[in-house]
Amino acid sequence: MGSIWEYANPVKFSRTATLLLPWVSILAAISLVTGLVWGFFFTPEDFRQGSTVKIIYLHVPSALMAINVWFMMLVTSLIWLIRRHHVSVLAAKAAAPVGVIMTLIALATGAIWGQPMWGTWWVWDPRLTAFLILFLFYLGYIALWEAIDNPDTAADLTSVLCIVGSVFALLSRYAVNFWNQGLHQGASVMRAGAVTGADTQEKVSNIFFYPLLLCIIGFVLLFVALVFLRTRTEIHKRRTKALLARERLG
Amino acid sequence: MTLSVHDLTITRGGIPVLEGLNFALTPGKALILRGPNGVGKTTLLRTVAGLQPPMVGRVDSETESIAYAAHSDGLKAMLTVTENLRFWSDIFENKDISRALKDFDLIELQDRLAGTLSAGQKRRLGLARLLVTGRPIWILDEPTVSLDVASVALFADAVRAHLAEGGSALIATHIDLGLEADVFDVGPFRASGKSPDPGGFDEEFL
Amino acid sequence: MIALLVRDLKLSFRAGGGFGLGLAFFLIVTVLVPFGVGPQSELLSRIAPGILWLGALLACLLSLDRILALDWEDGSLDLLATSPLPLEGAVSVKALAHWVTTGLPLTLASPLFALLLSLPPAGYPWLVISLLLGTPALSVIGTFGAALTVGVKRGGLLMSLLVLPLYVPTLIFGAELARRGAEGQATLTPLLMLAGISFGVIALLPFASALVLRVNLR
Numbered sequence: 001m002g003s004i005w006e007y008a009n010p011v012k013f014s015r016t017a018t019l020l021l022p023w024v025s026i027l028a029a030i031s032l033v034t035g036l037v038w039g040f041f042f043t044p045e046d047f048r049q050g051s052t053v054k055i056i057y058l059h060v061p062s063a064l065m066a067i068n069v070w071f072m073m074l075v076t077s078l079i080w081l082i083r084r085h086h087v088s089v090l091a092a093k094a095a096a097p098v099g100v101i102m103t104l105i106a107l108a109t110g111a112i113w114g115q116p117m118w119g120t121w122w123v124w125d126p127r128l129t130a131f132l133i134l135f136l137f138y139l140g141y142i143a144l145w146e147a148i149d150n151p152d153t154a155a156d157l158t159s160v161l162c163i164v165g166s167v168f169a170l171l172s173r174y175a176v177n178f179w180n181q182g183l184h185q186g187a188s189v190m191r192a193g194a195v196t197g198a199d200t201q202e203k204v205s206n207i208f209f210y211p212l213l214l215c216i217i218g219f220v221l222l223f224v225a226l227v228f229l230r231t232r233t234e235i236h237k238r239r240t241k242a243l244l245a246r247e248r249l250g
Numbered sequence: 251m252t253l254s255v256h257d258l259t260i261t262r263g264g265i266p267v268l269e270g271l272n273f274a275l276t277p278g279k280a281l282i283l284r285g286p287n288g289v290g291k292t293t294l295l296r297t298v299a300g301l302q303p304p305m306v307g308r309v310d311s312e313t314e315s316i317a318y319a320a321h322s323d324g325l326k327a328m329l330t331v332t333e334n335l336r337f338w339s340d341i342f343e344n345k346d347i348s349r350a351l352k353d354f355d356l357i358e359l360q361d362r363l364a365g366t367l368s369a370g371q372k373r374r375l376g377l378a379r380l381l382v383t384g385r386p387i388w389i390l391d392e393p394t395v396s397l398d399v400a401s402v403a404l405f406a407d408a409v410r411a412h413l414a415e416g417g418s419a420l421i422a423t424h425i426d427l428g429l430e431a432d433v434f435d436v437g438p439f440r441a442s443g444k445s446p447d448p449g450g451f452d453e454e455f456l
Numbered sequence: 457m458i459a460l461l462v463r464d465l466k467l468s469f470r471a472g473g474g475f476g477l478g479l480a481f482f483l484i485v486t487v488l489v490p491f492g493v494g495p496q497s498e499l500l501s502r503i504a505p506g507i508l509w510l511g512a513l514l515a516c517l518l519s520l521d522r523i524l525a526l527d528w529e530d531g532s533l534d535l536l537a538t539s540p541l542p543l544e545g546a547v548s549v550k551a552l553a554h555w556v557t558t559g560l561p562l563t564l565a566s567p568l569f570a571l572l573l574s575l576p577p578a579g580y581p582w583l584v585i586s587l588l589l590g591t592p593a594l595s596v597i598g599t600f601g602a603a604l605t606v607g608v609k610r611g612g613l614l615m616s617l618l619v620l621p622l623y624v625p626t627l628i629f630g631a632e633l634a635r636r637g638a639e640g641q642a643t644l645t646p647l648l649m650l651a652g653i654s655f656g657v658i659a660l661l662p663f664a665s666a667l668v669l670r671v672n673l674r
Binding site: 149150151152245 | 263264265
């Protein structure tokens with residue numbers, strides 16, 4: 001085993017991704033199907049929330065991924081700016097649309113869950129609002145990639161945007177917290193909102209927890225598989241462009 | 251104040267266009283760049299001016315010794331000729347603009363708004379900016395575009411005076427300026443498509 | 457640096473529109489709001505701080521593309537980048553010039569517009585303070601957005617998409633400060649947060665702006 005940076009070589013990454021892709025996909029499918037079927041059909045209904053609680057198996061993993069994908073993009077963008085490995089920034093580019101979808105799933109399942117629980121599709125709860133802002137950051141990042149022709153310029157600009165955006169996303173998170181407390185007390189809503197958070201695992205017994213864990217693992221593996229696939233595609237696109245350019249010159 | 255270029259490969263849009271360039275520009279000398287359209291002269295000048303990083307090789311010059319003049323003159327239509335020049339002389343911390351006005355025959359135009367000048371007059375103003383920078387190495391991209399014969403002569407005189415004062419100039423141009431200058435044809439340095447240094451830009455993907 | 461500031465101010469006064477346009481836009485937003493939500497002064501006075509902040513923010517956004525796009529088109533940016541002026545300084549000065557022509561007049565005119573929306577008397581000083589503290593941040597963040605999109609043809613919409621999410625914290629604390637001031641609540645926390653954001657972005661963001669501008673110039 002050499003250094004991890006060996007995989008920053010596009011060809012080597014491409015080969016490794018092709019090798020691993022089927023296995024990661026199969027594992028993702030197994031854990032997702034098992035987790036979801038287990039969660040939907042073989043866990044008891046919550047005495048208070050009824051069957052609506054089962055949306056937790058989609059909501060919690062997608063919400064976790066929405067944040068972690070952005071974090072992964074932040075790390076890979078930093079690696080690009082510091083070490084200039086193309087694969088790194090292409091992985092960030094490849095991950096962004098996956099992150100958008102995860103954020104959308106989290107928002108949509110949240111709304112579907114919120115309707116019967118809170119009697120409304122949407123409240124300006126700090127957590128929900130923060131996800132909406134994160135969604136906007138994803139859109140801006142993708143739009144900037146699309147708008148710029150030169151791939152290295154686009155890589156540099158989006159990486160800086162990702163880093164600056166991360167700081168502002170964090171700031172917004174605290175600002176939104178502050179803003180909502182300031183606007184209305186709404187403690188009951190806040191407590192209901194907290195069900196999605198860390199205290200789920202304490203409140204919900206192991207019967208719910210294990211399938212949830214399986215679903216989270218499934219989402220992570222699905223994300224890894226998608227990023228492998230999409231990064232490989234991006235590498236192939238760049239390779240095609242480089243070959244065409246060489247042909248034109250030679 | 252020597253500018254030297256070592257084994258330079260330059261890229262446009264991530265693709266190498268010229269490679270293996272070596273030349274030096276010593277005080278008092280001018281170097282004329284020749285080559286067909288699209289060969290990469292502008293890219294070369296931008297790289298030498300430090301606006302763009304080279305793919306391979308290096309450009310050695312003292313910092314803050316280069317004055318760059320591109321296709322566009324960076325003039326503000328709503329400022330007068332004097333104000334435009336005064337701005338650049340302030341930026342370059344150089345107080346005197348009268349010589350620049352005189353050498354490029356702009357004294358009669360000095361209170362006109364730059365937006366009301368003709369294309370050739372604008373170009374003269376853009377070139378006068380070189381004098382107020384007070385920098386020894388001029389890098390000029392097609393400086394004579396839209397100049398008439400008399401103005402070209404003015405410009406050639408300005409370059410000659412600059413060289414006589416120990417300055418130097420790297421000029422991409424198609425016309426004969428009547429200068430005592432070496433000519434450097436970049437045509438033979440067209441990138442072959444086989445980069446000597448894999449690992450840069452798109453080459454990494456091949 | 458001063459030369460650049462003077463030039464930018466001169467240009468925005470002379471070129472027509474740069475200076476007055478932001479104010480006119482702010483006025484129109486303020487006038488349109490009662491048409492949209494109804495003329496009850498009780499409602500208007502409650503939402504006045506938020507509307508005024510939003511109007512100021514949009515007026516700022518409107519003029520952002522003038523910060524760098526004009527200098528990009530006529531080649532001044534190339535020449536500035538090869539000048540002794542550090543690019544970090546140049547973008548800071550340009551943000552300052554934008555603030556002097558947009559943020560400052562908006563701040564000074566805001567009490568007049570607050571009158572139209574029946575802001576409670578206690579709110580006036582806080583509205584002015586919040587805008588005075590917050591609008592510099594809007595200009596600096598906007599300059600970053602302008603630097604990111606300077607190479608994009610018709611990049612105005614893209615720039616709005618990139619800049620507006622970055623405006624969220626400033627807007628929240630600025631509007632909150634004005635609102636609390638108007639309702640006579642404690643203002644210290646939003647005041648400190650707003651000041652922190654402003655000074656933070658003024659100190660740090662020009663480095664990011666200069667970095668992306670250099671990338672765009674090459």
